[in-house]
Amino acid sequence: MAIIDFHSHVVPQEYPPPPRGVDEPSWPVMQRVDGLTVSMMIAGKEYRRFGDIYWDAERRIEVLDREGIDSQVVSPLPELLSYWLKSEAAYALTEFMNGVVAKLVERAPARFIGLGAVALQSPDIAARQLEHLKRDYRLRGVQIGSNVNGVSIAAPQFESFFAAAESLGLLIFVHGFRPAGTERLVGSPLLAPIVGVPQETCMAISSLIMTDILGKFPRLKLVFAHGGGTLGSVLNRVDHVWRNFPAMQAQVGMSPVEYARRFYYDTVTFGPAYVRYLADSLGVERLLGGTDGPTEVGQKDFVRFMRDTGMSERERRLILGGNAERLLAELS
Amino acid sequence: MAIIDFHSHVVPQEYPPPPRGVDEPSWPVMQRVDGLTVSMMIAGKEYRRFGDIYWDAERRIEVLDREGIDSQVVSPLPELLSYWLKSEAAYALTEFMNGVVAKLVERAPARFIGLGAVALQSPDIAARQLEHLKRDYRLRGVQIGSNVNGVSIAAPQFESFFAAAESLGLLIFVHGFRPAGTERLVGSPLLAPIVGVPQETCMAISSLIMTDILGKFPRLKLVFAHGGGTLGSVLNRVDHVWRNFPAMQAQVGMSPVEYARRFYYDTVTFGPAYVRYLADSLGVERLLGGTDGPTEVGQKDFVRFMRDTGMSERERRLILGGNAERLLAELS
Numbered sequence: 001m002a003i004i005d006f007h008s009h010v011v012p013q014e015y016p017p018p019p020r021g022v023d024e025p026s027w028p029v030m031q032r033v034d035g036l037t038v039s040m041m042i043a044g045k046e047y048r049r050f051g052d053i054y055w056d057a058e059r060r061i062e063v064l065d066r067e068g069i070d071s072q073v074v075s076p077l078p079e080l081l082s083y084w085l086k087s088e089a090a091y092a093l094t095e096f097m098n099g100v101v102a103k104l105v106e107r108a109p110a111r112f113i114g115l116g117a118v119a120l121q122s123p124d125i126a127a128r129q130l131e132h133l134k135r136d137y138r139l140r141g142v143q144i145g146s147n148v149n150g151v152s153i154a155a156p157q158f159e160s161f162f163a164a165a166e167s168l169g170l171l172i173f174v175h176g177f178r179p180a181g182t183e184r185l186v187g188s189p190l191l192a193p194i195v196g197v198p199q200e201t202c203m204a205i206s207s208l209i210m211t212d213i214l215g216k217f218p219r220l221k222l223v224f225a226h227g228g229g230t231l232g233s234v235l236n237r238v239d240h241v242w243r244n245f246p247a248m249q250a251q252v253g254m255s256p257v258e259y260a261r262r263f264y265y266d267t268v269t270f271g272p273a274y275v276r277y278l279a280d281s282l283g284v285e286r287l288l289g290g291t292d293g294p295t296e297v298g299q300k301d302f303v304r305f306m307r308d309t310g311m312s313e314r315e316r317r318l319i320l321g322g323n324a325e326r327l328l329a330e331l332s
Numbered sequence: 333m334a335i336i337d338f339h340s341h342v343v344p345q346e347y348p349p350p351p352r353g354v355d356e357p358s359w360p361v362m363q364r365v366d367g368l369t370v371s372m373m374i375a376g377k378e379y380r381r382f383g384d385i386y387w388d389a390e391r392r393i394e395v396l397d398r399e400g401i402d403s404q405v406v407s408p409l410p411e412l413l414s415y416w417l418k419s420e421a422a423y424a425l426t427e428f429m430n431g432v433v434a435k436l437v438e439r440a441p442a443r444f445i446g447l448g449a450v451a452l453q454s455p456d457i458a459a460r461q462l463e464h465l466k467r468d469y470r471l472r473g474v475q476i477g478s479n480v481n482g483v484s485i486a487a488p489q490f491e492s493f494f495a496a497a498e499s500l501g502l503l504i505f506v507h508g509f510r511p512a513g514t515e516r517l518v519g520s521p522l523l524a525p526i527v528g529v530p531q532e533t534c535m536a537i538s539s540l541i542m543t544d545i546l547g548k549f550p551r552l553k554l555v556f557a558h559g560g561g562t563l564g565s566v567l568n569r570v571d572h573v574w575r576n577f578p579a580m581q582a583q584v585g586m587s588p589v590e591y592a593r594r595f596y597y598d599t600v601t602f603g604p605a606y607v608r609y610l611a612d613s614l615g616v617e618r619l620l621g622g623t624d625g626p627t628e629v630g631q632k633d634f635v636r637f638m639r640d641t642g643m644s645e646r647e648r649r650l651i652l653g654g655n656a657e658r659l660l661a662e663l664s
Contacts, residue, residue: 187542199531199562208519230531233563233564233565236603271569273612
């Protein structure tokens with residue numbers, strides 16, 4: 001059985017200029033630092049530096065081989081999703097990124113499985129992009145943020161997008177980002193990504209449950225990054241309240257725990273005991289092993305991480321690759 | 333060994349008029365619905381109805397006897413904390429509430445352990461109130477919200493309050509409330525209390541860790557409601573990033589997991605497997621059994637709930653009362 005890393009990111013080595021006639025001050029520019037490193041500049045300021053591991057297929061494959069990983073699901077870094085750009089600029093940038101992901105996959109189709117990005121601030125454009133993404137770029141799905149400029153992805157305006165993803169058989173990988181209320185996280189600017197982002201993911205999941213996303217799109221395959229964020233802490237609480245409030249039951253007929261067991265979650269939580277708890281709660285067949293590589297804070301050596309869970313070999317094999325193989329095979 | 337419910341709330345049967353000369357449109361008024369029920373009106377609108385179980389010692393004791401609970405920690409309902417009122421009004425209302433809690437405790441000192449409330453929007457007033465709370469009302473601690481009008485309790489202006497609590501030997505029970513970003517929770521207005529409130533608690537805990545609250549006040553006893561909210565989901569992630577970022581280590585010398593193991597948490601999470609996970613992560617001696625009674629969504633039959641965790645009898649006895657007895661004995 002293959003070992004599949006379901007969560008990793010790609011950054012391009014350079015960006016094209018913005019489309020002619022589009023004035024977009026947040027269009028990113030890559031400045032070369034040295035042969036192996038670029039600095040991503042946004043509005044004249046350095047956002048972050050990236051090494052060649054982010055775009056170079058051979059370098060990535062070296063790491064996969066070293067870590068004993070057969071294949072890797074690759075998606076753009078969430079900060080490249082571009083929802084905050086003008087639609088035409090975001091369209092151009094995400095199409096470019098989809099091309100970058102597609103080229104990476106073409107270099108080693110046995111090693112990489114590609115997910116793209118779309119301009120979800122314009123749901124109809126995004127729905128059309130899904131067609132290119134499948135037909136032209138041959139990607140298997142799309143990564144989206146948990147909110148689009150502060151609007152939950154469970155809001156009604158995104159239904160046309162979900163409908164298109166379902167009918168095209170593309171999976172959706174939801175990554176928390178740009179959390180609300182970060183002014184309440186004090187002591188370290190890192191708390192926003194560390195604590196705020198997983199909370200965002202949980203807000204999206206609970207909202208998708210309460211708006212009955214799978215009632216509308218029963219064949220939709222939704223994967224949530226970082227173990228579903230903070231869902232595991234509140235899942236029993238949501239379930240408990242649902243059992244006590246007929247109004248909630250009238251809205252969603254299935255209990256929230258049962259509902260959550262119909263989504264997928266990666267294991268990038270850094271807690272072996274927590275992964276065991278998630279397997280208990282959400283079902284071992286719903287977990288997809290992942291690393292969040294090549295970011296600095298990725299889960300290194302994830303085969304050993306899974307061993308540390310103390311789960312049985314059968315369970316670990318499902319999480320390390322069996323579930324991913326089954327999920328990918330189910331996509332039309 | 334006694335069985336102690338560490339999390340329950342009190343609502344008064346009626347409120348006094350606001351202090352003379354204080355114009356406070358949000359001052360609450362109780363309207364009698366029938367002999368056993370009141371409706372709490374705020375600014376002319378019904379906020380919620382409450383039955384006599386919220387204020388009547390005998391009724392509460394009946395339930396304690398039925399559920400096999402020896403004693404119960406009682407605190408005002410979080411919505412009574414009054415941080416959004418003018419300071420003089422909040423002072424009057426919290427002093428009144430502290431008197432209500434004190435009278436409940438006086439009726440059956442073996443059955444009730446009282447926590448009060450303070451006007452934390454004025455930290456210096458709040459610090460002085462802690463003295464009355466201990467000397468006049470003979471309460472054992474104070475309940476505070478996770479934020480004060482949107483400002484984290486980890487912000488520097490609350491240090492004088494924590495200093496007073498530490499020096500008086502009063503425990504602090506932190507309850508999440510008034511979460512940020514609730515516009516991103518769609519599908520049910522109940523998601524704000526169900527999902528937003530535990531996320532708020534986690535934001536407070538992670539901020540208190542990163543501002544090193546126990547470095548400043550090493551004898552402070554902090555208890556977090558609802559199992560620390562979503563802390564359990566992100567604790568390993570915070571720890572992982574701390575291990576990778578020397579800047580975080582320079583700020584707080586102890587790893588976040590170790591740090592979190594110096595606080596206390598109630599078990600009101602509705603998930604037996606989750607409580608087991610929390611015991612693994614935070615230490616079984618840090619968990620305090622609780623019900624969140626008499627709210628409609630409290631944990632009924634919590635002795636059985638603890639049995640459902642599958643934990644050993646020794647562990648269950650610690651959580652059901654042993655830890656609470658030890659913690660209360662440690663308060664000066």
